[in-house]
Amino acid sequence: MLGRNIPYQPTAGTNLHHAEVISTKIAVSMVKRSRRPLLVIGEYGGEAVRYLEDLNIEKIYTPRDMNLLSIIKMITREDYDLVMFIGITYYYLNQALTHLKHFSDTITLTLDGKYIPNAHYSFPNMEEGEHIEAIKRFRMLLDNL
Amino acid sequence: MRVRRIVPTIYSKNLKVKGNISIPTEDVSSKPTGPNPMPKVTDLRYWDFKLLRRYQPFYMPICDMCCLCTFGKCDLSKGKKGACGIDMKLQQARLVLLACCIGTACHAAHCRHLVDALIEKLGRDYPIDLGNSIEVEAPIIRTVVGIRVKTLGDLEKVLKYCEEQLTHLLSATHTGQEGDVLDFESKALHAGMLDDVVREVGDIAQIVGYGMPKGEIETPLVDLGINCIDRSKPVILCIGHNVIPSTYIIDYLEEKGLEEEIEVCGICCTALDATRYSKNAKIVGPLSRQLMFIRSGVADVIVVDEQCIRLDILEEARRTGAVVIATNDKMCLGLEDLSHLSEDEIISRILREGAGLILEESKVGKVAVELARIVFRSRREMKERCLPALEEIRALANRCTECGWCNRVCPNSFPVMESIVEAKEGRFEKLADLYKRCYSCGRCESECERNLPIVSMITKAGELYHTLEFKVRVGKGPIQDVEIRKVGAPIVFGEIPGVVAFAGCTNYPNGEEELALMAKELLERKYIVVAAGCASMSIGMWKDSDGKTLYEKYPGEFQAGGLINAGPCLSNCHVSGAAIKIANIFAKLPLEGNFAQVADYILNRVGAVGVAWGAMSQKAVAIATGFNRWGIPVIVGPHGIKYRRLYLSDGEDFEVYDRKLKKVIRIDPTPEHLITAAENFKECLCTIPKLCMRPNDGSRGRSMKVYHYVTLYEKYFNCMPPDLEKFIRTERDIPFMLKDKILKYLEEKGWEPRKEMPQEPTLLY
Incomplete structure (x- = not known):
């Protein structure tokens, strides 16, 4: 896919500060270093989500468990230091993340196969198969910790 | 003072009495009874701050910078300030106010055009006659402006007030003006309220000037598609x-x-x-x-x-x-x-x-x-x-x-x-x-x-x-007083589960059909569904297996299970108008100059919610913000968060003053948010019954709302709502059909019944 670190929807950026593209290896080390991580799982993650569901990390399924914006509001009150997102409507998540980007110290990491500029860290744009492989690798490295 | 004379005849077995009863009717120039006729920019600030303390602004900036003046561009990210001293939250609040001003100006100019054209055609003294079924002819104007409009010329006076206010509001967005987030938001709410006023002006003008339906219950069906x-x-x-x-x-x-x-x-x-x-x-x-x-x-x-x-x-x-x-x-x-x-x-x-x-x-x-x-x-x-x-x-x-x-x-x-x-x-x-x-x-x-x-x-x-090839019902305009009389009590006590207003544009995440499916689900559950603008057309663009649209299947009356097309986006005023009429006709609350009291009534008692599923324009954000100032919550679709601001509560207990108990009490968080968003149509559908809940719901009414909340959640998410315990005040709020299941759930959550229930809740204390 062209433009691995251009926002998947090219107009999704906010001008100055865009997410840093990271590899699965770095994502794993972030989780490893995290004191209190959270994984927010949406409905559109497809097959990739299957590899994360039994991960030993606190998880919230949105919108079933909580509205995404309520989650974000809750994150600003709680002391999560790393919040990961996967499977949420692209433009909706990207826009909602700007609240955490500007008004919170919590680090955000998106695990979708599309580059999401308003997170602090994001996977790059990937083809679907490549993304699933990346998530499998992410899972495997976490298990080997 | 003019008098209307009626001549009643009373018969009894041996007595026949004849006489005249004089009922005074108030004149256009009658003095408003409330404290805030023609409120200026800051007159309703006290009400706005009460709302904003409970429903705090939640910002999602679209841009890291401000580029509105040549000091800039200024980088406002990471806590930085611009050259004028503005910070990121202020800039968002300012942009929301700007958007509301654009939307309101758009409606105001449109309505000014209509009123001027009709005055030129029909004269300033042309009467505003909405027929015998509508006595409260312009509930928004009555409440906000404090007058009863009788002629097209009266509408001109209302517009003049709105145009003047709008100028002040727009000026507040200039560099070096307003410097507080909540004050910006209060101004945005003011703009939204003005938007509601001008829309009522415009729609009433065109209804009387062009002979459009005056609240007829069954307007004709017309071709769509x-x-x-x-x-x-x-x-x-x-x-x-x-x-x-x-x-x-x-x-x-x-x-x-x-x-x-x-x-x-x-x-x-x-x-x-x-x-x-x-x-x-x-x-x-x-x-x-x-x-x-x-x-x-x-x-x-x-x-x-x-x-x-x-x-x-x-x-x-x-x-x-x-x-x-x-x-x-x-x-x-x-x-x-x-x-x-x-x-x-x-x-x-x-x-x-x-x-x-x-x-x-x-x-x-x-x-x-x-x-x-x-x-x-x-x-x-x-x-x-x-x-x-x-x-x-x-x-x-x-x-x-x-x-x-x-x-x-x-x-x-x-x-x-x-x-x-x-x-x-x-x-x-x-x-x-x-x-x-x-x-x-x-x-x-x-x-x-x-x-x-x-x-x-x-x-x-x-x-x-x-x-x-579809059908849509012709826009009916205002809701008749008699319709309000029938549904006032069941709405206030929660026995009609809610009034849901579909408004706004067609920036849907997944096409028009989902809007029709939401309406269908709610109609089957006996909600009152009102639509206006593009949303009203979208609802008509779906047919069931019998080949019928929802407008052909459901009555056009403002009643449980009724589907009303109010008309174009100007006609959204008839939604807030209906809520105001409930306060006036059912609860006898005087309207003139009484904005905060009426809005307080609606917030605490009238289970209405707006759904702007495809909101796109600046007009749509003005409409939504207008709803909000009246105490009517709104749900926008996923694109709606690009407006940059929502009003979200923390979801914890709210505090109200109870006029009967004469003290401040803690109550369930209803309605939970003032404007929120949903990611997809099933989330939206499940949020609707929750936002229809009000502190004043009787147990029977609340149990019905809980029933819909739970059954919709089970239907679309296959589980119980994860926050249900917040909305069940006592066991009497639990619907009989779901009692065992809900009690089990509540036990797991460690739920305890509330010791106090509000009897006459208010934020005005």
Whole structure:
């Protein structure tokens, strides 16, 4: 896919500060270093989500468990230091993340196969198969910790 | 003081009494009873701050910078301040106020235009008579402005007040003005309230001035949909929101007896108003169908007035051979004003040049009709050729390089490329499916490196694969007083589960059909569903297995299970109007100058919620913010968060003062948010019953609302709502049918019944 670190929807950026593209290896080390991580799982993650569901990390399924914006509001009150997102409507998540980007110290990491500029860290744009492989690798490295 | 005399006769076995009873009726100039007639920018700040303390602004900036003055650009990210001292939150609040001002100005100018035109036509003293069924003729104006309008001239006074306030509000967005987030938000709420006022002005003016329905319970059904338009006739297409040019066209057709010969149809709110004016008008569809219909080449003459019109309309019309008439000073399109010419001369000029501006609207009728007859003759054969045939679509598709950028620039990330790839093999189902979900913004085409006419390809497939013939009920305007009397108590005590108002544009995440499905689910559950603007058309664009639209299946009365089309987006005022009327007619709350008291009543008692599922415009954010100041919560779709600001509570207990208990008490967090968003239609549907809950709900009413909340959640998420315990105050709030299940759930959650229930809750203390 062209433009691995251009926002998947090219107009999704906010001008100055865009997410840093990271590899699965770095994502794993972030989780490893995290004191209190959270994984927010949406409905559109497809097959990739299957590899994360039994991960030993606190998880919230949105919108079933909580509205995404309520989650974000809750994150600003709680002391999560790393919040990961996967499977949420692209433009909706990207826009909602700007609240955490500007008004919170919590680090955000998106695990979708599309580059999401308003997170602090994001996977790059990937083809679907490549993304699933990346998530499998992410899972495997976490298990080997 | 004038008196109305009635002569009652009382019979009894042995006694016959006759007499006159005088009932005083208040004059227009009667003094308002409340504290805030014609509130200035800061007069209702105390109410706004009460709302904003509970529902704090939640910001999501779209840009890291401010670029509104030449100090900048200023980087406001990471806690930095701009050269004027502004920070990121302030900038967002300022931009929301700006958007609300734009939206309100748009409605105000539209309504000023209507009122001025009608005063010129009918005179300043023309009476505002909404018939015998409506005594509370303008509940918003009564409450906010504090007067009872009797003539068109009175509406002018109301507009003057709003225009003056709007100037102050807009000025607050200038560099170096307002410096507090909550004050910016209070001003945005003020703008929203003014928006509600001007919409009521405009709709009342056009209802009385153009003889539109005055709250009739069963207004007629009219044709809706692209395939309802008879292509074998000359077709005049009106786009926009201002009905005046359409009325001249319809009048001219009637005068010349040409109604059967020429089709008049519309897109967006002009279409809704045209059908309120004449039964012969037809509706193509909402805003989302604009580019598709123009591309189809069916229209011979395109008349544009104002708001939500594609700015490349001249270019698009030229491609199909249609001519364009611009009619409004807000949208001149670079065209020469031809108003000084005779109608015949205008026709010649437009035939030569393909377009013209006619600001003298009385000339539009003849010009549009005669042009349609001439242009039709010359492009009759061309009509069928404007869209590519299926074989051409296949050939075009084969030029696609499969770069995938059409998917990436699609605001909804629809699988455009995949549909084109299928078309290469002669399979058009995916293109046809896109037709139902796409709102034809055309960004895919702009991006395409092969310049494929993707919207035209989608349109052709859609027209061939779908019926596209629907029905919508003509907009009824205000809700009748008698309807309010019937439902007032059941709404206030919660026995009607809620009033749900579908409003706003068609920037849907997944097409119109989902809106209709939401309405269907709610109607089956006996909610009162009201729709206005593009949303009201969208609800008509779905048929059940019997081939019937929801408007054909459900009554048009404001009652449990009723589906009301209020009218165009101006008619959203009748939603807040109905809530106000409940306070006035059912609870006897005086309206004049009594904004905060009425809004407090609505917030605590009237289970109404707005759904702006496809909100796109600045008008939509003004409408939503207006609802919010009245205490009516709103849910926007996923694109709606690009407005940058929501009002969200923490979801913890609220505090209210109880007038009966004479103390502050803690209550359940209802309604939980003032404006929130949902990611998809099932989340939206499940949020509706929650936001319909009010502190004043009786146990029976609350149990019904809980029933819908739980059963919808189970239906769409296959589990109990995860926050249910917050909304069950005592065991009596648990619906009988679900008692065991809910009790088990509550036990797991460690729920305990509340010790106190509010009896007369208020925020005004």
